[in-house]
Amino acid sequence: MKTVFNIVLGLCALALIYICYTSIMGPINFEKAKKQRDEAVIARLIDIRKAQMEFRNLNKGQYTASFDTLIDFVKNQKLPFLYKVGELTDKQLDDGLTEKKAMAIINKAKKTGNYSDVKKQGLENFKRDTLWVAVLDTIFPRGFNADSMRYIPFGNGAQFEMAIKNDTAKSGAPIFMFEVKAPYDTYLNGLNKQEIANLKDLQTKLGKYCGLMVGSIETPNNGAGNWE
Numbered sequence: 247m248k249t250v251f252n253i254v255l256g257l258c259a260l261a262l263i264y265i266c267y268t269s270i271m272g273p274i275n276f277e278k279a280k281k282q283r284d285e286a287v288i289a290r291l292i293d294i295r296k297a298q299m300e301f302r303n304l305n306k307g308q309y310t311a312s313f314d315t316l317i318d319f320v321k322n323q324k325l326p327f328l329y330k331v332g333e334l335t336d337k338q339l340d341d342g343l344t345e346k347k348a349m350a351i352i353n354k355a356k357k358t359g360n361y362s363d364v365k366k367q368g369l370e371n372f373k374r375d376t377l378w379v380a381v382l383d384t385i386f387p388r389g390f391n392a393d394s395m396r397y398i399p400f401g402n403g404a405q406f407e408m409a410i411k412n413d414t415a416k417s418g419a420p421i422f423m424f425e426v427k428a429p430y431d432t433y434l435n436g437l438n439k440q441e442i443a444n445l446k447d448l449q450t451k452l453g454k455y456c457g458l459m460v461g462s463i464e465t466p467n468n469g470a471g472n473w474e
Contacts, residue, residue, distance in 0.1 A: 311409055352369055
């Protein structure tokens with residue numbers, strides 16, 4: 247009887263140790279896994295933000311709510327790049343010469359074939375040309391997969407929620423906003439449900455979005471991320 251009692255006591259002790267271990271390591275393991283997934287989602291949100299900002303520059307300040315449009319832009323559009331050779335000297339600037347005037351003199355010489363003014367102004371080695379470079383070669387690393395932008399990492403094929411809003415300020419100036427969201431429930435799926443519930447409850451009490459996002463269609467924030 248004493249032996250049985252000792253075995254039962256030992257099993258209870260082991261169960262108690264296991265419960266204590268899981269109660270300590272559970273949240274630690276959750277935070278470790280959450281951090282890994284957060285980093286992957288944030289990296290992709292930053293990529294989307296880069297693409298939206300460049301899209302805006304070529305589309306009169308407006309963003310797009312379509313991933314098809316944004317991905318096509320990244321894959322096929324080109325961005326202007328100013329190629330510069332030479333700088334105006336202090337004397338040239340003091341004499342009233344500007345880059346615009348300098349290029350006007352050079353362009354006139356190219357049309358007429360008379361480069362006397364170019365030499366007179368000391369512009370023989372002054373060049374300003376606009377080159378058009380593919381978006382993929384400009385803002386993203388080599389091998390970047392534009393098609394992956396729409397998908398939430400660890401989301402099992404789920405896509406980011408992307409929206410835009412066009413408004414008008416009191417001054418009458420147009421305001422263009424965008425936001426891209428990844429809910430906790432989507433990219434933390436498969437982790438401890440209670441920890442996810444606790445995280446969402448905390449965010450809700452703080453009045454914050456339950457997930458990661460960039461931009462906002464409620465308040466202009468220039469595409470800031472809610473982790474920044």
